[in-house]
Amino acid sequence: MDLSFPTAVYLLCFLTSLACAALLGRSYLRNRSSMLLWSALCFALLALANLFVVLDMVVFPDVNFRLARLWSSFAAVAVLLFGFIWGMEDDR
Incomplete structure (x- = not known):
């Protein structure tokens, strides 16, 4: 695994x-706010996407x-959008 600048990024x-x-x-x-849950799920999926970037560009460049x-x-994005829509319906 080459530890270059793009790899570090x-x-x-x-x-x-x-x-x-x-x-x-x-x-x-701690707070049980639904928007925090949807945001946490969104960032977990974004972390998964970034893990795929690491796997794609660094670990397995031929895959x-x-x-x-x-x-x-x-x-x-879909999870966060669903959370926004669900949150708006709860406010009514």
Whole structure:
């Protein structure tokens, strides 16, 4: 595994999104706010997408993980959008 500048950026993006998911999840366990849950799930899926980037670009450069990256990113946005819509219906 070559530890170059792009590799460091890919790993930092993965670790940052994973840390955000963990912090949001911990905050959800304390406050039980549904928006914190949806945000934590979104960032967990974004961390998965970033993990696929690391696997695709660094670990297995000959294997194409593009479809997995796209679907996990789509799922992250869909979960957060669902959380926003669900939250608006709860406010009524």
